[in-house]
Each structure stands twice: as C-alpha cells, then as structure tokens.
Amino acid sequence: MLATLIHGPRDVRSTEVDDPRVEKPTDAVVRVVASCICGSDLWPYRGVQQTKKTHPIGHEFVGVVESVGDEVTTVRPGQFVIAPFIVxxxxxxxxxxGVQTSCLHGASWGSEDEDGLPVSGGQSALVRVPWADGTLVGTDEMPPEDLIPSLLTLSDVMGTGHHAALSAGVGPGKTVAVVGDGAVGLCAVLAAKRLGAERVVLFSRHPDRQALGREFGADTVLEERGDAGVEAVNALFDGVGPDCVLECVGTYESMDQALRSVRPGGFVGYVGVPSGGAELPIRLMFNDNVNVAGGVAPVRSYIAELLPDVLSRTIDPGRVFDLTLPLAEVADGYRAMDERRAIKVLLQP
Amino acid sequence: MLATLIHGPRDVRSTEVDDPRVEKPTDAVVRVVASCICGSDLWPYRGVQQTKKTHPIGHEFVGVVESVGDEVTTVRPGQFVIAPFIVxxxxxxxxxxGVQTSCLHGASWGSEDEDGLPVSGGQSALVRVPWADGTLVGTDEMPPEDLIPSLLTLSDVMGTGHHAALSAGVGPGKTVAVVGDGAVGLCAVLAAKRLGAERVVLFSRHPDRQALGREFGADTVLEERGDAGVEAVNALFDGVGPDCVLECVGTYESMDQALRSVRPGGFVGYVGVPSGGAELPIRLMFNDNVNVAGGVAPVRSYIAELLPDVLSRTIDPGRVFDLTLPLAEVADGYRAMDERRAIKVLLQP
Known part of the structure; x- marks a missing residue:
C-alpha cells in the first residue's frame, strides 16, 4: 500500500510499503477514505522537532473498517469510522x-504500540488500529461524500478547537478572543459560537482566514498583535479584556498575547502544542487570577457530541480544507502548508 | 494610636503614630478588635521581599466602625466589620x-490609596479604610467574643483556602490533595470538606498541624515529599492521583509537587504567593491536561458565603491561631511564626 514516511527535515515521501494487518485480537485495519496534514506535522517537517529515524507520519483519518480482531465489538468490517489522533x-x-490522550496503554500513529508492534501513520492507504473499540468511533450509516471533510476534522482540529473553548469555560453570555487563525483557531471560533458565546473576536491578518473566521461566527477581527493587540482587545471589553481567550498556536508570543488579553479572573484555554520551551509567567497569572486550562485535546471524548452536528449539517468545520491532493502528492501538500499557501490539506488515497 | 511598622529585615516594631481619620467621603475608620500576622508578612520580614522604606504592615483585621464619611451607606458607626486583605x-x-483583588481603584493596607493618601496597616489600633462600602462586610449583630478568631480568618486565610478549593473545582465526589500545612493549607482542607470533597489528603510533617488537619477533615496525612510524595499520593488514587490539588505555599518545590500529584485532566488550585520566580512547566501541563487556576484570593467575594457557617459554628477556622499576643508584642509574634513555633499569631490591641 501507499504510505507517507518522514525521513528528515523537508523530506516527506509517499512510498509503497507492506499492507498492515490485524496483529492482536483488539486490532482493526481501516482503509483510509481521507486523511490530512496537521499544523503540528510541520514541526518535524521544518526540523523544529527532530526526526531520529524514518517513520510513518499522519495522525488524522477517516475510513472504512477492512477487518477486525476477535475481541473487537463496537465496529465491524464495512463500517465508516473516525480515528482520533491518539490510540x-x-x-x-x-x-x-475522559482524558484518552493520557491513556495508560495508548500509542501514537506512525509509532509502535506498547508491545513494540508497528502502528501505521494516518497519511496511508491502510492503517492498523490498536484498541479498535477504545479508539475508533463508527457512524450508523455510510455518510455522504460531501461530509467527509467535516467528519475528518473530528479526528483533530474541530475537537481541538472545542477543547480550547471548553477548557476556557466558554458558554452562553461569555466573551471570547481566539489567538491563532490556522485550522484549529478557526474551529475554535466555530466551537465558541456553537457553545453560545456572546461575542467572539479573532486575531487574524490573512484575508482568506479572516473571511472564514467571520463565516464561522467571529463578530470582530483584529489585525493588531503584541501590545497593540492587547490594547485593542481590552478596549472591546470594558477595558479589561474578554472572559475567555483560546490559544491555538503554541508559541511564546501567542501564549503571551493570550495571557495578557484575558480579563482578571478569566480563563485561557490552550491547545497549541508548546514550542520554543517558554514557560508560563506565574506572577502575572497570580496577580490577576489568570487561569490556564487545556492541553493536548482528548478528541475521542468529543466525537459523540460533535458528530450529530456534523451529520445534520449544523456545523461545517470541513471548510478549513482549502486544498485536496492525492496521497501520492503528499510532499506538495506539506510544501503548501509550510509556505502558508493552504490552511489545511486533505489527502485522498 | 499603636501601629506596627516594618523598617527592614527582622525589624518590626509597634510604635505610637497619629490616629487615622476619615479623609474622603467614602472612607471609614475602624477600631481594630483583632488582627494577625500572615505567612506572606514573613517575606519582607525575612528580607526575601525588599522593604524600600518604613511603612505600616498587616492586612487582616476585624473591628468596630468608629466613624464614616458622608457617602458611606452599607456600614455604620458601632457596627462590627470584617476587612478583606485588599481595599x-x-x-x-x-x-x-468578583475579582476585587484586581480592583481598578484598589489599594493595599499599609500603603497609599490612588490619591496618595495613607492607608493604615492592619496590625494597628485604628485603620483608615478607603472605599468602606466596597471593602468592609458588616455583621448584623455584635458577634460573641469566642467567634472573633474565626471571623478574622475571613479576612484572608479561610477565604484563601476556599479560593484554592473553588479554583481546583472541588465539589461532591471529588478527590483532593493539599500541599501546605500552614494556616492557608489547613483552611483549604476545611474548605474542601465543606464543599463536599469525597476524600482529602494533606501533605504534612508536623504533628500539631497533622492533628488540626485531621480535625478539619483530612482523611489521610502523607509525610512523603518530592518523588516519594508524588508516588504515595498517586498510589492512593488509582495510580494517577487525585482530581484536585490545592497548592498553598508558593515555592517552586510546592508547585512542582502539586503539578506532578494531580491526575491527568485534573486541576491545581493555587493560592501560595509565588516566591523564587519559578515559572510553570507548560509541556508537563500540556501533555497531561494539568490545569492551573487560582491566584491572589478575592476573599471579599466569599465572605457572604462563609460568614453564616462561622456564625452558626458549622466551621471553626479560627483554630489555626495558636498564639495570641497584645499588639505591643507584635515583634514576638513575627519571631514565633518565623521560627515556626506558631502556625498563626492573633494580635489584640
């Protein structure tokens, strides 16, 4: 089958490898219908995160179950399934x-399970799924083709945006600012509105992302950053800032922006994978009761809640995909995201 | 009147100074019935925090209103009042x-108000209180003498322990560990039990504090610290730790203990004044969704909820006071707390 391997910085290739198979009675093998490239895949791609040895890559996919082990009970061959980004x-x-990302027996896609058996990457034609019952969520029926992109976002970005919003305590009447206009930030806007936020402000400087942010429900877009960004967002909310800030990037600058934008007593919900090693300034947090919640999103917890809204077309998070490529052209997809020519790239085997 | 002034490290003296008076129509002057020494007063006392110039000290007191300005409407001369630790x-x-500690026009006791007028310290016979309506909480009747210590804890330590518990999401069915066996940590045990915690573990090595912690509701006391402490508390809760950890010290070591003790997806509620400049390790927090909430406690918000339980003798947080001295002997009180001969010292003018 075709799989995507990362060999080192800017060296991602689609390659023929052996088909995976059911190795344990709790496994499934899934034929991928769609997978995608994540902003966090760019860390090893750019060399920010080291690739010590060649390995399969990709951690978001949906597909159809090909085969299952004897102990799998919740999904069956032929069923459409969504795979969260962690086993x-x-x-x-x-x-x-509800913190499946800290599973005591979990595994990462493109790595090995606890017994040292290979776990496929998501940017592949077929994937071996350990703990199929605990990992996969099946749909009752085969979904229509045009819903595939939105279903695929339940693997990661929509669930991650939802986690940012939940972690920050977003709900009816709450005021919200979102730091980050990538796929996760845009999904965080959608999630905040879905949870009843009174007003949502998006920090963004890219016209196409601003436009999608507005369609997802952002009431205001701010182009300012740093001190000017803090001043601008504070001015919108009684001079002190919104109740909730959703941090969806993971850099020192974005977290600083978030911590200084939220009102005293408010919550920063963060989901951006921390890069650059910056720690949190406890004294700033302490003095104004700035609370920090979130982390790697346990999206498995959220699929049951979000799936009906996707199937009923109440939300359409799949609009974050603005480039679709065949799996064989995955390297082009990485380049497009690296150069910010695409928000998010969908791959079709 | 007699007031306590701090001149520098280990130099705290009770001194005769001019009586304070109503300076503005929103002021009150309060005759102190009881005040006390805070763990955080030890930072300047020990020289950890610099004292640039001599100033009055003390930020916890209860008393009787002596006089009020023309615009004061919620407290009257002769009324018993509780003063939170921030104006x-x-x-x-x-x-x-509800974040009065971030008041846009607030002030600290023993400092100056926004117009540069002097604000008395709490370890005094009389105190000028700016914003009397916003700051003070009066009782309907003069409370009985033996309730004074517990009422005094509503100025700071009981409200602060309650803030730690609320920030960590303590409620019915939740499991809790408390880091810190000072007055705040002990009050945090009491607060957690009062909020319905299923099980409370206290880290403590001092027999007298262990005993009071148990009386306040601690189900288990652990003497281990560091790695051994983490291992011991994890073992008590499914191998992963409790839902909530209340950090009531403020050092690097205590916060590290708290962050590593809580279960994935759990909350650290922290109220210890951060000392030593340690920042929070975001990667550890991110990987296991360890949430951090809290800060300087807005105790003004909590007096309305906690006061009835004190007046009805449902809770008795005043038991944290284990030494009572006349105000003139305040220097002895600082020495007793510095040398850990006393948990908390009550001062009577």
Whole structure:
C-alpha cells in the first residue's frame, strides 16, 4: 500500500510499503477514505522537532473498517469510522476520566504500540488500529461524500478547537478572543459560537482566514498583535479584556498575547502544542487570577457530541480544507502548508 | 494610636503614630478588635521581599466602625466589620466580576490609596479604610467574643483556602490533595470538606498541624515529599492521583509537587504567593491536561458565603491561631511564626 514516511527535515515521501494487518485480537485495519496534514506535522517537517529515524507520519483519518480482531465489538468490517489522533484503550482510569490522550496503554500513529508492534501513520492507504473499540468511533450509516471533510476534522482540529473553548469555560453570555487563525483557531471560533458565546473576536491578518473566521461566527477581527493587540482587545471589553481567550498556536508570543488579553479572573484555554520551551509567567497569572486550562485535546471524548452536528449539517468545520491532493502528492501538500499557501490539506488515497 | 511598622529585615516594631481619620467621603475608620500576622508578612520580614522604606504592615483585621464619611451607606458607626486583605471599590468591572483583588481603584493596607493618601496597616489600633462600602462586610449583630478568631480568618486565610478549593473545582465526589500545612493549607482542607470533597489528603510533617488537619477533615496525612510524595499520593488514587490539588505555599518545590500529584485532566488550585520566580512547566501541563487556576484570593467575594457557617459554628477556622499576643508584642509574634513555633499569631490591641 501507499504510505507517507518522514525521513528528515523537508523530506516527506509517499512510498509503497507492506499492507498492515490485524496483529492482536483488539486490532482493526481501516482503509483510509481521507486523511490530512496537521499544523503540528510541520514541526518535524521544518526540523523544529527532530526526526531520529524514518517513520510513518499522519495522525488524522477517516475510513472504512477492512477487518477486525476477535475481541473487537463496537465496529465491524464495512463500517465508516473516525480515528482520533491518539490510540486509546478506552478502559483505563484516564480514559474513563475522559482524558484518552493520557491513556495508560495508548500509542501514537506512525509509532509502535506498547508491545513494540508497528502502528501505521494516518497519511496511508491502510492503517492498523490498536484498541479498535477504545479508539475508533463508527457512524450508523455510510455518510455522504460531501461530509467527509467535516467528519475528518473530528479526528483533530474541530475537537481541538472545542477543547480550547471548553477548557476556557466558554458558554452562553461569555466573551471570547481566539489567538491563532490556522485550522484549529478557526474551529475554535466555530466551537465558541456553537457553545453560545456572546461575542467572539479573532486575531487574524490573512484575508482568506479572516473571511472564514467571520463565516464561522467571529463578530470582530483584529489585525493588531503584541501590545497593540492587547490594547485593542481590552478596549472591546470594558477595558479589561474578554472572559475567555483560546490559544491555538503554541508559541511564546501567542501564549503571551493570550495571557495578557484575558480579563482578571478569566480563563485561557490552550491547545497549541508548546514550542520554543517558554514557560508560563506565574506572577502575572497570580496577580490577576489568570487561569490556564487545556492541553493536548482528548478528541475521542468529543466525537459523540460533535458528530450529530456534523451529520445534520449544523456545523461545517470541513471548510478549513482549502486544498485536496492525492496521497501520492503528499510532499506538495506539506510544501503548501509550510509556505502558508493552504490552511489545511486533505489527502485522498 | 499603636501601629506596627516594618523598617527592614527582622525589624518590626509597634510604635505610637497619629490616629487615622476619615479623609474622603467614602472612607471609614475602624477600631481594630483583632488582627494577625500572615505567612506572606514573613517575606519582607525575612528580607526575601525588599522593604524600600518604613511603612505600616498587616492586612487582616476585624473591628468596630468608629466613624464614616458622608457617602458611606452599607456600614455604620458601632457596627462590627470584617476587612478583606485588599481595599476594593466594589463597583469597577473587576469587582463586579468578583475579582476585587484586581480592583481598578484598589489599594493595599499599609500603603497609599490612588490619591496618595495613607492607608493604615492592619496590625494597628485604628485603620483608615478607603472605599468602606466596597471593602468592609458588616455583621448584623455584635458577634460573641469566642467567634472573633474565626471571623478574622475571613479576612484572608479561610477565604484563601476556599479560593484554592473553588479554583481546583472541588465539589461532591471529588478527590483532593493539599500541599501546605500552614494556616492557608489547613483552611483549604476545611474548605474542601465543606464543599463536599469525597476524600482529602494533606501533605504534612508536623504533628500539631497533622492533628488540626485531621480535625478539619483530612482523611489521610502523607509525610512523603518530592518523588516519594508524588508516588504515595498517586498510589492512593488509582495510580494517577487525585482530581484536585490545592497548592498553598508558593515555592517552586510546592508547585512542582502539586503539578506532578494531580491526575491527568485534573486541576491545581493555587493560592501560595509565588516566591523564587519559578515559572510553570507548560509541556508537563500540556501533555497531561494539568490545569492551573487560582491566584491572589478575592476573599471579599466569599465572605457572604462563609460568614453564616462561622456564625452558626458549622466551621471553626479560627483554630489555626495558636498564639495570641497584645499588639505591643507584635515583634514576638513575627519571631514565633518565623521560627515556626506558631502556625498563626492573633494580635489584640
């Protein structure tokens, strides 16, 4: 089958490899219908994160179950499934607490499971899925073709935006600012509106992203950043800032923007993978009761809630995909995202 | 009148100074019935925090209103009042949001108000209180003498322990660990139990504090610290730790203990004044969704909720006072707390 391997900085190739197979009775093998490239895939692509040895890459996909092991009970061959970006057993204490990303027996796509058996990457034609019951969420029926992009966002970006909003306590009557206009930031706008936010401000300087942000529900777009950004967003909310800020980037600058934008006593919900090693300034947080919640999003928890809204076309997060390529051209997709020519790239095997 | 002045490290003296008076129509002057020494007063006392010039000290007191300005409407001469540890106007946006510690027109005791007029310290016989309506909370009747210590804790430590518990999301069914066995940590145990925590573990190595912690509701006391402490508390809760950890010290070591003790997806509620400049390790927090909430406690918000429980003797937080001295002997009180011979010292003018 065709799989995507990363060999090192700016060296991503689609390559023929052996088909994966059911290795354990709790496994499934899924034939991928659509996968995609994540902003966080750009960290190893750009060399910010080291690639020690060649490995499969990609952690977001939807597909149809090809085969299952004897102990799999919740999904069946022929069923359409959504795969969260982390493998989880669904039964350990952290999974029961809804934090499947901290599963005691979990695994990452494109890596190995706890027994050292290979786990496929998501940017592939077929994927071996450990803990199929704990990991995959199946739909009752085969969804229509045009819903595939939005269903694919439940693998990561829509669930991640939702996690930012939940972590920041977004709800009816709350005021919100979103830092980051990538796919996650845009989904965070959609999630905040869906949860009833009274007013949502998006920090963005890119016309196409501003436009999609407005369509997703942003009431105001601010182009200012840094001190000017803090001043501008504070001015919109009683001079002190909004109740909630959703940090969807992960850099020192974006977290600083978030911490200084939120009102005293407010919450920063953050989901951007921290890069650059910056730590959080506790004294700033302490003095104004700026609370920080979030982390790597347990999207497995959220699929049950978000899926009906996608199937009923109440939300359309799949609009974050603005480039579709065949899997064989995955390297072009990485280049397009790296150069910011695309918000998010969908891959079709 | 007698007031306490700090001149520099280990140099705290009770001194005769002019009586304060009503300077503005929103002021009150309060005759102090009881004040006390705070753990945070030890920072300037020990020289950890610099004292640039001699100033009055003390920020916790209860007393009887002596006189009020023309615009004061909620307290009257002769009324018993509780003073939170920060002056707040009660009307600005942050006060309306319940974050009186970030009041836009607030002031600190022993400092100056926004117009440069002197604000008395709490360890005095009389105190000028700016924004009397926004700051003070009066009782309907003169409370009985033996309730004074517990009422005094509503100035700071009981409200602060309650803030730690609320910030960490403590409620019915939640499991809790408390880092810190000072007055705030002990009050945090009491607050957690009062909010319905299922099980409370206290980290403590001092027999007298362990005993009071148990009386306040701690189900388990752990003497381990550092890695051994993390291992011990994790073992008590499914191998992953409790839902909530209340950090009531403010050092790097105590925050590290808290962050590593809480379960993935759990909350650290912190109220210890950060010392030593340590920042928060965002990657550790991100990977396991360890949330951090809290800060300087807006105790003014909590007096209305906690006061009835004190007056009805449902809770008895005043037991944290284990030494009572006349105000003239305040220097002895600082020494006793510095040398950890006393948990908390009450001062009677």
């Amino acid at each position: 989880s057993d669904g039964t350990c204490v952290n999974c029961r607490n | 707040s106007d009660g009307t600005c946006v942050n006060c309306r949001n």
